[in-house]
Every structure is written in C-alpha cells, then in structure tokens.
Amino acid sequence: MQPAVPLFPEQASTVAARVDALYFFLLAVSGFFAGLIFFLIIYFAVKYRRRSESEPPPPRIAGDLRLEAFWTLVPLAITVVIFVWSAVLYVALARPPEDAMEIFVVARQWMWKFQHPDGQQEINELHVPAGRPIKLVMATQDVIHSFFVPAFRVKQDVVPGRYTTVWFEATKPGSYHLFCAEYCGTAHSAMIGRVVVLEPKQYEAWLGGALQTPEARLAGGARPAESLAAMGGKLFQRLGCATCHRLEGRGIGPVLAGLFDSEVRLQDGRTVKADESYLRESILNPQAKIVAGFQPLMPSFQGRVREDEIQQLIAYIKSLGPKVAGPEKR
Ligand code: CUA
Secondary structure (H helix, E strand, O other): OOOOOOOOOOOOEOOHHHHHHHHHHHHHHHHHHHHHHHHHHHHHHHHOOOOOOOOOOOOOOOOOHHHHHHHHHHHHHHHHHHHHHHHHHHHHHHOOOOOOEEEEEEEEOOEEEEEOOOOOEEEOEEEEEOOOEEEEEEEEOOOOEEEEEHHHOEEEEEOOOOOEEEEEEEOOOEEEEEEEOOOOOOOHHHOOEEEEEEOHHHHHHHHOOOOOOHHHHHOOOOOOOOOHHHHHHHHHHHOOHHHHOOOOOOOOOOOOOOOOOOEEEEOOOOEEEOOHHHHHHHHHOOOOOOEOOOOOOOOOOOOOOOHHHHHHHHHHHHHOOOOOOOOOOO
16 A cells, blocks of 8 residues: 555565665664754753853863763764675675576667567566566666666666666566656656566566557567577678678687687786676777787777667677586586
8 A cells, every 4th residue: 555645665676675674774873863962952951051140161071981982882883784784785786696587778868778588679668577586787878877766776877888787576566667867868857667567477478469568569569570689690690790700610700609608818818707798898899808819800880780789789699608617517
C-alpha cells in the first residue's frame, strides 16, 4: 500500500531495503545529535543564565582529558560504523553477480535505448524478469546522462568515452519510473521511461513478441529476426572487419575468437583484460593499445559506427568463444 503522499518510493529490488536501512540509520544518528545539541543549548542557556548584574563571571575551566577522549572516540566509533556499513553496501552494488543477464543501454539526447541479448530493442522502456540479476552495460552517444530507478535504489552515470555498469535484481512485478538524473540539455526532464518487471513466464512471452507495445514494435522490438550477436556479425562483415580479423589462421589483425575476457599482451609489455571497454576503445581508437606482434594498421571507426552498433559488435565478439581457460581440473 502506498500512502497518499509517498515519502519513499516502493522497495522493488534486492538492495532497496539495505539502502534504506543505511539511510534511516544516518537519519537517526543525525536526528539524535541535532536534538541533543538543541536541547543542551536551551538547557544550559537557562541553567547558567546570569541572574543579576552583580553576579561575578563563572571560573575559567582549563579542560578535562576524559571529556575530550569521550567526545573524540564516540564520533570516531559512529563514523567507523557508517564507513564499514556503506563500504559493504557499495561493494555489493558495484559488483554484479557472475550469472547476471546482460542488457546493453545507449543514452542520448533525449532517450534511452535498450538492446537485449536475443536482439529485442526498446526505447524508453525496459522489460526485465523478476528474481533475476540484470547487469546493464551503458554507453552514451553524446553527453553525460544518469540511469536512475528510485524503486530499485540504483543510480549510475553514463559517461562519454567509456562503459559504465549498474546491476539490480527486481523483486516484484510492476512498472517503475526510470529517470535521467544528470542535467543533459533542453529535454532532460523528458528523458524518462519505465522499467517493466514481469514474472519470468510473462517475460518469456514478451521475448516472443506477445506483450509488446506499439512503441516497442516501432523500435524494432517485435520478435527480432536475429540476436544481438548475429546483428554484430553482419556489421562485422559489412564494415570489412573480417578482412583482417580472420576467424581462423593469422590475418593482419589479431584473432578474435576466445578474445573476450582474456588477458591481452600489448606491444609495450603491459597486459590488459579484454573487457567491453577495451573492445570499444580498440574499435574507435585502435592505436591506443596495440597487441604484441601486430602493426598499428587498423583505421579508426570513430564516426562510422554508432554506440548501439558497437554494442552489437561486442556481442558478436563475445559470442565467438568462451574464455580461454586452462585445462579443467577434475
Ligand atoms: Cu539525459 Cu538528463
């Protein structure tokens, strides 16, 4: 039940109650000390008021070590509690579970675009199943935006030139507000949408194209002909990537099968992890990190591919093979 004047948004994700608990703790600590200080100011003002003109000033007090220690250690203890509690929560919010379902997000003036692994695309509307961790990999086509779903208690900036991620696990079906929480231009206030949480079965039906709104269909959402990786594969051919990045054997560029999530040795001796940000950078600014044993021959694709297309290419590269793992232990 929502009260007539909603003070707090609904708690609709697994972290919502934990975020609120910390918030209420901070509120209680602040409220307690604000009240205590107000009370003492008035109490002392009355108790130690000057009663007559002839009353002499009170004696000077030089200090009290026990008192000093008390009001130093108590705040220290409280702030350590706040720090540890917040840090634990922060780590939980910053690290998506391994089995999280990945959805790509592109923010731009002034809309949100979502790409599901199966190829569904949505504008300003995101359908997700309840009870399953969802990881969003987000990029922006222009300026900084911020992905904010109050009911999930998650907010993450979407920053030009890199991927940021946010994850949540919705707990109950429903429709929840999605806001852009970073001023991004004229229609910032209109950059809103909703996250629709469905029961897993309904979600399957939605994936099949049964529950889609006309807007979603316009965005190409209805029963996609191909997966995100397949779209990426087509782009890969169309942009001519396959000429140098051969699937088998050695081309002019590195082999991409099994690349994702592996460690890559660079010409300058550094080793980097081939995550989404690395792949994106290598597409837009290939000279930034040259793989050991290769020449800096790849042209930049800056301006030739959109952010949503880069995400399709990454989905394709991811699909090319699993992590290069050591021999299985038995
Ligand atoms: Cu996008 Cu504000």
